[in-house]
Amino acid sequence: VALVNNTTGNRNTAIGGSALVINDTGALNTAVGVEALFSNNGTNNIALGFRAGSNLTAGNNNIDIGNAGVAAESATIRIGSFQTRTFIAGIRGRTTGFANAVPVLIDSNGQLGTASSSRRFKEGIKPIDQTSEAILALKPVTFHYKSDATNTPQFGLIAEEVAKVNPDLVVRDENGEIYTVRYDAVNAMLLNEFLKEHRKVQEQEARITQLNSTVEKQQATIAQQQKDSQSTAAEQQREIKALAASLKEQAAQIQKVNAQIELQSVPPSTVVNNP
Structure with a gap:
């Protein structure tokens, strides 16, 4: 009833x-x-x-x-309660077409949901800093799933190996066994490492630009010094030539004066007229 x-x-x-x-x-x-x-x-x-x-x-x-x-x-x-597989039509191959679509996640209890990124859902926010360096020890592999009769090549990480590097990068099942990798967290760490390397590259480029500027200034200074040196040398050459000409002229004047002095110092000759 x-x-x-x-x-x-x-x-x-x-x-x-x-x-x-x-x-x-x-x-x-x-x-x-x-x-x-x-x-x-x-x-x-x-x-x-x-x-x-x-x-x-x-x-x-x-x-x-x-x-x-x-x-x-x-x-x-x-x-459902005891089912281990789910098939739902009308999902695969259907693009939502909405700009607000997000990936769907599932926890170990079978609850569906999404990951929120807004600040209003978070606390204890701080930079990743050096923590992301752990991913540099990860070892990507190729494999195929045991249940896949076609042996389709897959690419990824082994969760047990990831747990050795950073336990926070894996997800465990309802029995506490390691189940999968938090690839979204790995991606965030990859981004952090990329940004760190990008900043290093920017700093190096800025340093190279500064060094190039210094070299250009030094080259310009050297070129100016060479130009000034060449100009000074040319001026000195002109001065030497002018001095040489002046000395030559003075020598000629001295020689002329000496000749006149010699003429003046010669005694006059006496002519005797004998009838």
């Missing part, structure tokens, strides 16, 4: 033995399956399957399909 204890609850649908059996005031619930929403007294819950949503008590706006749900939770969708 379903809904046997309902009092003020309204617009409920119960199909299956003991479906919504405890509900008395909850409304807008849909329970399909034996003992579906068995303990529920909430509102607007949907349960499909044997004992689906049977753990719900006062929760609202839940959808439980083949899952017993969790007491007092709200606004949660739970599908």
Whole structure:
């Protein structure tokens, strides 16, 4: 018998033995399956399957399909309990076309979600600094999955080896076993190392530019000095030539004066006229 204890609850649908059996005031619930929403007294819950949503008590706006749900939770969708694979049509090959699309992640409990990057969701923010240097010890490998009959080549990292380098770069499963690599964190560290190297390159380029400028100035100074030296040498040559000409002229004057002095020092000759 379903809904046997309902009092003020309204617009409920119960199909299956003991479906919504405890509900008395909850409304807008849909329970399909034996003992579906068995303990529920909430509102607007949907349960499909044997004992689906049977753990719900006062929760609202839940959808439980083949899952017993969790007491007092709200606004949660739970599908399946013992399944190990999921196939959903209409996803692969379909581009959303929206600029606000983000990758979907899944945790070890099977909960789907996304990674938020906004500052308003974070605390303890500080630069990565030297921590990212750990990725330089990582060893990328090629491999194929054991379950892949086609042996498709894959490329990546071995999580156990990554854990030895930095345990924060791996994810563990519900049993605490190493499961996969946090490639998003590896990418952030790669970016940090790239930026560090980029800054080094910029500093080196600035230093090279400064050195080139210094060399150019030195070359210009040397060229000017050579030019000044050549100009000075030419001036000195002109001065030497002028001095030589002056000396030559002075020598000629001296020689002329000496000649005149010699003429003046010669005694006059006496001519005797004998008849």
